[in-house]
Amino acid sequence: MNEMVQKPSKPGDERATRQRAAREAATTPGADRVRVNDPDRTMANILQVATAEFADKGLAGARIDEIAALTSTSKRMIYYYFGSKEGLYVAVLEEAYRRIRRIESELHLEDLAPEQALRTLVGFTVDYQLANPDFIRLVMNENMHRGEFISKSATIQELNIPVIHAVRDVYQRGVAAGAFRPDVDPVDLHMSISALCFFNEANRHTFGAIFKRSLDTPAATAQRRESIIEMIVRFLRP
Incomplete structure (x- = not known):
C-alpha cells in the first residue's frame, strides 16, 4: 500500500490532547492496540528516529514504515501519537x-x-x-x-x-x-x-x-x- 501524506494536525492543544489519550491507550488492554510500558519514552524514541529520517530524506522521502521498524512501536501507534506524517514532522521540528x-x-x-x-x-x-x-x-x-x-x-x-x-x-x-x-x-x-x-x-x-x-x-x-x-x-x- 502506498503511503499517503495525511492532512497535518493543528499544533498545540489538539496534539497535547491526542498524546495524553495515546498514553492512556498505551496502557489500556485491547486486542488490536499496541501497548507499551512507557509512552513518554516511546514518543521520545519515535522523535529521535524520525529526526534522522526527515533530516536525511526530507518530508517527502521519509517513510513512516521505516520509522516504525526502527522503533519499539508500530505505524498505527505513530499515527495515534502524532496524527499524521506531517504531524510527526512538525513535532520533530x-x-x-x-x-x-x-x-x-x-x-x-x-x-x-x-x-x-x-x-x-x-x-x-x-x-x-x-x-x-x-x-x-x-x-x-x-x-x-x-x-x-x-x-x-x-x-x-x-x-x-x-x-x-x-x-x-x-x-x-x-x-x-x-x-x-x-x-x-x-x-x-x-x-x-x-x-x-x-x-x-x-x-x-x-x-x-x-x-x-x-x-x-x-x-x-x-x-x-x-x-x-x-x-x-x-x-x-x-
Missing part, C-alpha cells in the same frame, strides 16, 4: 528548536559582561550546529517548503522568543557600557549570527570541494570558529 533553545537558556549570559556574553553565544551557536548536522538539514528541508510547516506551529514561534530577548539584553547592555554601537536591530543581529554559523556547517562540503580545503580538521574548525566570533564582535564595536 518543534523538538529540534526546543533542544537548542533549552541549551541556550543554560548559558547564563546575563551573568557575563556584554562582549563576553556575545562571544559565548556565538561560540555556542558554532559548536552546536557543527555537532548537530541533523538540525541544519531539517532547517534546510523546511526552507525548501518555504517555512510552510514551521508557520503552522505556535510552539516554534514561542520557543524562539527567548533567544531574541537574550540577544537584545546582551546588545543593550553592551550599548549602555559603550562596548557596542547603538544602531543595530537585535533580530538582524540574531540573523547575522545564524547566517555565519549555519553556512559554516551547511556548506562545508561544497566549499571544501570547490576551494580544495579540508574544513574538518580540529585546527581548521577552531580557526573558523574564532573568525566567526571576531566578525560579530567587531561588527558591533563603535
